[in-house]
Amino acid sequence: MKLAVVGGGSTYTPELIDGFARLRDTLPIEELVLVDPAADRLDLVGGLARRIFAKQDHAGRITTTTDIDAGVADADAVLLQLRVGGQAARNKDETWPLECGCVGQETTGAGGLAKALRTVPVVLDIAERVRRANPDAWIIDFTNPVGIVTRALLQAGHKAVGLCNVAIGFQRKFARLLDVNPSEVHLDHVGLNHLTWELGVRLGGPDGENVLPKLLAEHGDAIADDLRMPRQVIDRLGVVPSYYLRYFYSHDEVVRELGTKPSRAAEVAAMEKELLxxxxxxxxxxxxxxxxxxxxxxxxxxxxxxxxxxxxNGGSPVQVVNTYNNGTLPFLPDDAVIEVQARVGHDGATPLAVPALDPLYAGLIANVTAYEDLALEAALRGGRYRVFKALLAHPLIGQYEYAEGLTDRLIAHNREHLAWA
Incomplete structure (x- = not known):
């Protein structure tokens, strides 16, 4: 089995390598190729990756290359974890929206749109190279914004599934609180990428006992602290929102907070220097x-x-992934990409049935899906007016004056990455 990781020079990659080494019985990799245009980073990450494999007695071969076509040749699966423009572009995404009084974040709001515009054309080019090399290869997208990028891949006919670590993070956290094995915890995880709610926490399987009320009663303070939301909000909702919902539920507070400290990108850049x-x-x-x-x-x-x-090669039959809606949420189009539990196999991902959603959640999901429609159109076709429409549609923006100012800033800060600008 051959896997390729595009963006293999990322400081994330040793986390991935450690998992490949520990879980080699689940995923027996014979060859792993790390692909990245940054040869200097690739040498450092590749060297550590080989040492991790050697320490854990993994027999797989790890190679590195800056050539995408060579890297994905004959790969059975390709993982995408790239960041177009690097941390410098992310730093801009997290700062210039604040000038208009809007949240600065790399996956939602104006910063998230900027990332989508930079990323979608690059990912689609890589995906075409993968298809030419092996039309049967699966593409696993971890590149943000995952929902928009995965939708672009699927609409272009690629074999793709989107992946986010929010759900598995909740699963592991709840398992610790409940003192059970993580494999026993199943989440009623519903929404869009970075816009999800845990409507239930079930033991033993998707149809098991819902212990979410017990979790909230006994561990509500700890859960609320992790989310940086007031305990009374969590109790009133009776569900556990993703921490990304803080940008929606506490937008103005977050904007004030972000204006008083260095960006997350600046923190990560310093951390990456130390890690490398x-x-x-x-x-x-x-x-x-x-x-x-x-x-x-x-x-x-x-x-x-x-x-x-x-x-x-095995794997859990039910996993939380990003894939086509196909009627799962009846208020969305079939080709919307949602993040829910799905049955996953060699034919792809099929979402499990979801109960009717409270309008409190359905309304926001529908609104953000409309924004994602417009964001993808802007990423594929370009143009100032398409960017403006997507910004105006986003529930974190939604005002003409803000959308105008953000459009000008987005284009100015991303001109080198926008072929049409």
């Missing part, structure tokens, strides 16, 4: 503890599980 120095140490043969602060917790385990299922 560690990766260059020839005695390091495991992922460093600092990597846990980088983000992406449990990404490797989710990726292994998904790849194993798609490639017919």
């Amino acid at each position: 120095a560690m990766y260059g140490d020839p005695t390091l043969d495991e992922k460093p503890e600092l990597l846990a602060k980088r983000g992406g917790a449990f990404y490797s385990e989710a990726a292994v599980d998904l790849a194993a299922s798609l490639l017919g």
Whole structure:
């Protein structure tokens, strides 16, 4: 089995490598190719990756290349984890929206749109190269904004499934609180990527006992603290929202907070510098503890599980993924991409049935889906007016004056990445 990781020079990658090494019985990789245009980073990450495999007695071969076509040749699956423009572009995404009084974040709001505009054309080009190399290869997308990018891939006819670590993070957190094995915890996870709610927490399987009321009663303070939301809000909702919902439920508070401290991108850039120095140490043969602060917790385990299922090598039969709606949420078009529990196998992902949603959640999902429609149109076709329409449609913006100012700033800060600008 051959896997390729595009964006393999990321400081995330040792987390992925550690998972591949530990879970080799689930996903028996014979060859792993790390692909990245940044040769200097690739050398550091590739060296550590080989040492991790060697320490854990993994027999697989790890190679590195800056050539996408060579890297994806004959791959059975390709993982996408790229960041067009790097942390410098992310830093802009997280700062210039604040000038208009709107949240600065890399996956939602104006910053999220900027990332989508930079990313979708690049991902589609890579996907075409994958299809030419092996039309049967699966593409697993971890590249944000996952929902928009996955929809672009699916609409172009690629074999693709989107992946996010939010659900597995909740699963592991709830398992610790309940003192059970994570495999026993199943989530009624519903929504769009980075716009989800845990409507239930079930033990033993998708139809098992719902212990969410018990969790909230006994551990509500800890859950609320993790989400950085008031306990009374969680209790009133009776569900657990993704921490990304804070940008919607506490928008103005978040804007004020972000204006008083360095951006997350600046923090990550400093962390990456330190991590890369560690990766260059020839005695390091495991992922460093600092990597846990980088983000992406449990990404490797989710990726292994998904790849194993798609490639017919086992894996969990039910997983939370991003895939076509196909009637699951009846108020959305079939070709909307949703993030829900799905049955996953070599034919792809089929969402499980979802109960009728409270309008409180359905309304926001529908609104953000409309924005994603317009965002994808802007990413595929370009043009100032399409960017403006997407911004005006976003529930975190929604005002003409804000949308105008943000459109000008987005184009100015991303001109080098926009072929039409």
